[in-house]
Amino acid sequence: MRKILILDDAQSMRSLLAVTLKSLGFTVVEAEDGIDGLAKLKQNPDVVMIITDLNMPKKNGVEFIRDVKADPSFKTIPIVMLTTESEEAKKNEGKAAGAMAWIVKPFKVDNIQTVIKKIIG
Numbered sequence: 001m002r003k004i005l006i007l008d009d010a011q012s013m014r015s016l017l018a019v020t021l022k023s024l025g026f027t028v029v030e031a032e033d034g035i036d037g038l039a040k041l042k043q044n045p046d047v048v049m050i051i052t053d054l055n056m057p058k059k060n061g062v063e064f065i066r067d068v069k070a071d072p073s074f075k076t077i078p079i080v081m082l083t084t085e086s087e088e089a090k091k092n093e094g095k096a097a098g099a100m101a102w103i104v105k106p107f108k109v110d111n112i113q114t115v116i117k118k119i120i121g
Contacts, residue, residue, distance in 0.1 A: 002120070003027040003044060007037040007052040007064065008082070013105070017051065017082070020109050024116065034059025038067055041074060049120050051112075054083035054090065065097040078119045082107060 004026045008014045011032075018028040029044050031037035033056040041047060050068065054061040061081055068074045080101045081094045091102050101115045 001025065001027045002048045003029060003046055004116075005029045005031060005037065005041055005044065005047045005050045007031045007034065007050070007056065007061065009033055009053065009056040013053070017107075017112075020112055023109075024113055033057055034061065034064030034067070037064050041068065045073065047077060049116065050077055050079045051082050052079060054081055054085050054094065061099075062093055062097045065094065065099055069098040080115055080119070 004021050006014055006017050006028060008017065009032055014030045018030060021028050029040050029047065031040045035058045037052065052061040052064055061083065065079050068077065068079065078100045079098060080103060081099045082103045082105060084105045086104045094102060100119055103111055103115060
């Protein structure tokens, strides 16, 4: 079963996203921030996609993406930003770091499903 790593500092958002992804047939690994996310990624090298929030304590989404993309073992994993931020400058910063897509919260299940299908089939 394909595995997706999700990062969000809000437990409620992780739970909602996990239920959504599990209903689409994915296994889910949860992390509460970028530091936790990097640790979980190293424990789960078979992750096929990452969905990360932007605003998190300790290490934000953009910093996390930069770290993932700098690691040869993980740089090809597609990353999607899922955040309340919708400003072009923030989107550009995320894309420059390596995010492939940007979804604004609150999300709709079909939006998530469409993005996942486009990116990993």
